[in-house]
Amino acid sequence: MDILISGASVAGPALAYWLRRHGFTPTVVERAEQVRDGGYAVDFRGEALDVLDRMGILDHVLALDTEMGDAALMDGDGKQYATLPAVIFAGDLEILKGDLTRILYEATRDDVEYVFGDSIASLEEDETGVHVTFERGEARTFDLVVGADGLHSRTRALTFGPEEQFVRHLGIYTAVFSLDNYLGLRNTGQLYSVPGRAANIFSARNNTEARAALHFASGPLEYDRRDTEEHKRIVAERFADDRWQVPRLLREAAAARDFHFDANAQVEMECWSKGRVVLLGDAGYCAAPTSGRGTSQALIGAYILAGELAVADGEHTAAFAAYERQMRGYVSEHQQAGRAGAERFFMGTPTQEVLDMIAANAPEVSRAQTVRLKEYPASARVGSSPSGLTAG
Numbered sequence: 599m600d601i602l603i604s605g606a607s608v609a610g611p612a613l614a615y616w617l618r619r620h621g622f623t624p625t626v627v628e629r630a631e632q633v634r635d636g637g638y639a640v641d642f643r644g645e646a647l648d649v650l651d652r653m654g655i656l657d658h659v660l661a662l663d664t665e666m667g668d669a670a671l672m673d674g675d676g677k678q679y680a681t682l683p684a685v686i687f688a689g690d691l692e693i694l695k696g697d698l699t700r701i702l703y704e705a706t707r708d709d710v711e712y713v714f715g716d717s718i719a720s721l722e723e724d725e726t727g728v729h730v731t732f733e734r735g736e737a738r739t740f741d742l743v744v745g746a747d748g749l750h751s752r753t754r755a756l757t758f759g760p761e762e763q764f765v766r767h768l769g770i771y772t773a774v775f776s777l778d779n780y781l782g783l784r785n786t787g788q789l790y791s792v793p794g795r796a797a798n799i800f801s802a803r804n805n806t807e808a809r810a811a812l813h814f815a816s817g818p819l820e821y822d823r824r825d826t827e828e829h830k831r832i833v834a835e836r837f838a839d840d841r842w843q844v845p846r847l848l849r850e851a852a853a854a855r856d857f858h859f860d861a862n863a864q865v866e867m868e869c870w871s872k873g874r875v876v877l878l879g880d881a882g883y884c885a886a887p888t889s890g891r892g893t894s895q896a897l898i899g900a901y902i903l904a905g906e907l908a909v910a911d912g913e914h915t916a917a918f919a920a921y922e923r924q925m926r927g928y929v930s931e932h933q934q935a936g937r938a939g940a941e942r943f944f945m946g947t948p949t950q951e952v953l954d955m956i957a958a959n960a961p962e963v964s965r966a967q968t969v970r971l972k973e974y975p976a977s978a979r980v981g982s983s984p985s986g987l988t989a990g
């Protein structure tokens with residue numbers, strides 16, 4: 599079966615990996631011209647590590663662990679008033695998202711067709727398959743199409759309707775960007791927050807670089823999602839009067855080449871599939887960065903979707919229903935956590951006692967959200983080791 603996947607970030611390449619293992623033929627189309635490197639850090643807990651292990655790439659991910667230690671909460675005068683335990687923000691394992699994408703891409707690129715710099719333009723389904731036109735490439739027909747193209751999914755819009763119907767804004771905007779590690783941070787970070795705004799800076803890539811984030815509270819804003827200069831202006835206006843490192847961070851933001859700005863939002867849908875089209879990861883059930891579970895959901899969703907397609911021998915209606923049954927409860931817990939996280943996000947300056955209590959509960963919270971991973975035997979038709987990676 600030929601399966602088109604839109605999006606080559608986390609969910610897309612992970613699904614491509616598992617589809618190959620089960621004997622399907624995936625093609626991945628990605629709007630970016632090449633693999634998206636770098637970016638902010640994402641963390642994993644419990645069961646997502648299990649999926650990485652089953653894919654044979656856990657060691658590669660561990661080798662790029664940010665190894666983040668506790669971080670410092672700073673006041674406007676640059677004085678530390680509390681310590682934020684790493685277990686609260688870095689999970690069991692933390693890696694730059696671009697590093698994860700690179701590992702997933704390397705593990706699949708020899709057996710999977712990747713098309714960069716293109717996007718689905720239209721989808722038309724009949725009993726023979728889905729007829730797809732692309733912005734650049736030739737039209738093609740696939741048996742199934744998977745939208746793994748993130749919060750603003752084109753696949754979702756073309757199949758289910760405009761994003762306003764499904765995307766719920768959580769009242770926070772976030773900008774993230776790379777910069778020099780000018781504070782000389784060593785596997786740590788500093789955070790600053792005042793009512794309605796927060797900023798942080800963390801070391802990255804063995805302390806040779808840093809990543810900063812600027813968050814502010816706001817209802818939905820009207821802006822052009824592709825106009826980075828407009829995004830920088832919006833952020834600069836919001837933080838114009840802030841202290842601590844914020845004036846410097848705004849200068850760094852103005853010069854940043856990888857400035858990413860978006861709303862913290864969730865995707866809520868009654869059903870994740872329609873006919874031969876199905877959604878995966880943020881495209882179908884984004885839980886928002888405040889949940890800290892989006893990457894885990896994308897990886898686990900990929901594992902389950904491919905496995906259920908294999909069990910159903912490609913009968914997509916049964917497979918999509920089984921995928922959704924297994925994922926629903928897991929996703930709704932994370933979405934609940936994402937909403938609760940957004941409500942707490944700008945709540946004043948926490949005391950050390952409260953932070954230590956949250957840290958002590960973190961492993962319990964993590965375990966409570968575990969999804970049970972079924973065994974899906976790999977197809978005898980294809981090899982079982984990651985293609986572009988050497989072991990260890």
Ligand SMILES: Cc1cc2nc3c(=O)[nH]c(=O)nc-3n(C[C@H](O)[C@H](O)[C@H](O)COP(=O)(O)OP(=O)(O)OC[C@H]3O[C@@H](n4cnc5c(N)ncnc54)[C@H](O)[C@@H]3O)c2cc1C
Pocket residue numbers: 604605606607608609610627628629630634638639640641642695716717718746747748749750751752753772774878879880881886887890891892893894896
């Ligand atoms: C600031 C920030 C911090 C985060 N921190 C964490 C964290 O600590 N832990 C965690 O688990 N999660 C975190 N997340 C969430 C996590 O990044 C996402 O949940 C995860 O990346 C979802 O993966 P995905 O593959 O579904 O979607 P995405 O990573 O959004 O990827 C979508 C891909 O589709 C491509 N695409 C988009 N449109 C098209 C199109 N029309 N055609 C082709 N390709 C297209 C995009 O270029 C991209 O490569 C964070 C998110 C943000 C923004």
